Amino acid sequence: MQSYRLVGGEPPDRQPSGNGAHSGVANAPTPPPTQPTPPIPPTIHPQSAPVGAEVLRVEGVVKEYKVGGGNVVTALRSVNLVVREGEFIAIRGRSGAGKTTLLNLIAGLDNPTHGRITLFGRDLATLNDAQRTTIRRTEIGFMFQAAHLLPTLTARENVGLLLRLAKADPAEREQRAHEALALVGLATREQHRAPELSGGEQQRVAIARALAHAPRLVLADEPTGNLDSHTGLAILELMRNVAHVAGIAFIITSHDPLASQMADRVYDISDGVLTPGVA
Ligand SMILES: Nc1ncnc2c1ncn2[C@@H]1O[C@H](COP(=O)(O)OP(=O)(O)OP(=O)(O)O)[C@@H](O)[C@H]1O
Ligand SMILES: [Mg+2]
Secondary structure: OOOEEEEOOOOHHHOOOOOOOOOHHHHOOOOOOOOOOOOOOOEEEEOOOOOOOEEEEEEEEEEEEEOHHHOEEEEEEEEEEEEEOOOEEEEEOOOOOOHHHHHHHHOOOOOOOEEEEEEOOEEHHHOOHHHHHHHHHHHEEEEOOOOOOOOOOEHHHHHHHHHHHOOOOHHHHHHHHHHHHHHOOOHHHOOOEHHHOOHHHHHHHHHHHHHOOOOOEEEEEOOOOOOOHHHHHHHHHHHHHHHHHHOOEEEEEOOOHHHHHHOOEEEEEEOOEEEEOOO
8 A cells, every 4th residue: 555644834824824925935034945935735645656547547448237128338448548656637517417337347346348447557447346445445545426424423533534444453443534634724623523614625635634644545436516716726736746745646536627627637528438638
């Protein structure tokens, strides 16, 4: 499993302000050459495979669903896609185009009818259910349109929940949950329960939850679908930042034009056909 650690101090809203309206770097005295300027906001350092290694290869993938009356729905048609660490990929398409089907196949939750999916160098077809579950728990982070936080748990407990299910050491779990929340700028909201957070904050907790186990790939299905455009943009920027700084690959689906603008690469999907798009 990839290991990364968070560095830096407080989230942006806790950074000490400088003189006047501008804070921090611009007004600070030039640091001595031996002391690098601390990163603002807190960020993370990759400590494993070099950025740019291939994490996913989808080759000629077709997905057919058998439905009533002997009919077949073809949800994906000869889909090809290669994704590398640190890439922020957006897939846009109308309802029913095949976006969720593709993410489900990449996550090994379902099997392609034809074609091959290679995840972290392993052909998914060769893995049994237990091996796929292990990959999902250790190497993939998930985000959805709704944050799906448990309302009775605090932000920190929500973020640590999957680590708890994975039987992570409690101290490590606490630390990772804390770091992931700091990464998304929510260190001051750790003890809030979901109903005590705004929609954007809840989705930031969902990002933290997706990142807490240090995945190599995050699959996000319409992560900004419930947010206003301003909040959605902030969430997209945050995810892109994490992708670039931590070397984690993100594949997001979205109807949101802003997602295409933020992405390193954009694809269009229409009636199961995936094609490179223009931002
Ligand atoms: N389990 C299933 N059985 C039969 N058909 C399915 C199944 N899941 C999806 N489909 C069909 O496959 C096509 C693609 O569905 P998918 O859920 O991938 O679309 P989507 O792009 O995610 O749409 P949305 O934006 O509404 O979430 C649709 O025509 C859908 O009806
Ligand atoms: Mg969908």
